[in-house]
Amino acid sequence: MVKEYGYEYDAVLDKELYEKSKGKVTHEKFMGAMCLRSGRDVLKVVAREFEPTAVLIPSLACDSMILPFEMYGHEVNYYKLNKDYSINQESLYSLIPNEDKTILFLYMDYFGNKTIEDAELEKLKASHPHLIFIEDRTHNLLVNSRYTFKSDFTVASLRKWIDIPDGGLMWTDRELKKKEYSEDLTFSEVRLRAQCMRNEFLQSGDESIKTEYRKIFSTVTDMIDEEKLPGLMSQYAYERACQINLSEVNEKRRRNAQVLIEELKGFSFVQDKTGLGDVYVAVLIENRDEVQRKLASMGIFGTIIWPLNDKQRAVCEVSKYTEEHMLTIYCDQRYSVENMKYIASCIRRVCNE
Incomplete structure (x- = not known):
């Protein structure tokens, strides 16, 4: 058996569950959250709720956090971070216009480093009531929130934490205006196949399998980036997630x-x-x-x-x-x-x- 550490999850296909759930998406909630196909899709749901406007995103952010907003015509502006990865408040405030206009503000903790205090969030909300607060909980999904402040949207990528082929989560108390979703499962099917191939490689050591699944993993997210409509989580991924402690x-x-x-x-x-x-x-x-x-x-x-x-x-x-x-x-x-x-x-x- 090959020993490798890191990289994408491998998986063994649950054949019974696969046959039962094949072709289905979930409309259930997980951890109280709406279930989407990926973190990108979660942010698409948020982005399409608003007419094109400015989005404030930390300068340390991957393109999967940026593209969904650009896809819906928003203007992305980046704010600075301090050396301890807290938000540089001078930089943030400089990006908030004075006029009464909806602005989207995305913030996140980095590896457990709290980036902004509750008091500051409350101050922002009081002084800028047009701000929409979006907290990304991908890095601290499985621990209790250290914030008492309640954001408008809370988002996270579930598949960063467990061996499911797809999965993103969104919490909000707002009534969503846009309710059309893609039920295309190509992304999930392709990633699941690559995960199973990786398991096969780890068992057999066949380098040709490794070449093929690596190519899949490196290109599979392109299909999400090219689709404007947010997708729902597969029933297979949902059921697998429910089985995990x-x-x-x-x-x-x-x-x-x-x-x-x-x-x-x-x-x-x-x-x-x-x-x-x-x-x-x-x-x-x-x-x-x-x-x-x-x-x-x-x-x-x-x-x-x-x-x-x-x-x-x-x-x-x-x-x-x-x-x-x-x-x-x-x-x-x-x-x-x-x-x-x-x-x-x-x-x-x-x-x-």
Whole structure:
């Protein structure tokens, strides 16, 4: 059996569930949230609710957070972050126009680092009643919110946390005006096939399978980016998610993150506290690209989760530095304590070469 660490989830097809759910999307709620096909689709739902306007997005954000708004004609503006990844309030306020016009404001915590205090959110709401607040909970989905402030929309990508082929979540108390959704399951079917192929590769070591599933994973999101209509979550993914013990998932991630942090003492962590959102463990290193390549040759994959555009880099030095230096280490439920210690030892060895 091949040993690889990181990268996309592999999966074993639940044949009985697949036959029962084939061709179906879900209209059920999960964790009290509406179920969409992906995080991108969740943001499409938000974006299409409003006439084209300005959207305020943190400069450290991936294109999957930007494209849905651009797709619906909104103008994306980026605000700066401070060195601790909190929102640079001077930058944020400078982007809010004085006129009484609807503005969309998206904010998120980074690896457990709280970016804005409740008091500041309340102040913003009081002084700018036209602001629409959108909280992205992808990084801290499985822990209790540290905010008492209630956003207009809360969004998250579920498939970052568990081995489902598709899945995004949205919470809102607002009555949605637009209620048309795509029920196309091509994205889910293709990703599920790639996940099963990856499992086959890990069992057999057949490199031709690896080449094929990697090509699928690298291109499959294009079909979402090309479709304006937001899609619903597949029934297969929904049923699989319902079978998973999320508390156990969260506990294993917290444990694994703690092992990595202890084993990598001396490294510069984006955050060094566990239990606040253990989607990855992120470190900042000077020769990130070289380290990443060497680790990949050893079967350890760290991903660059925020490739930035030129405008984002120009707006914020912290975001630019993070993009260039951050290595994200997978700490999810697939791995044991021994796996984490092995990964940490490899990172130390490569960084000391």
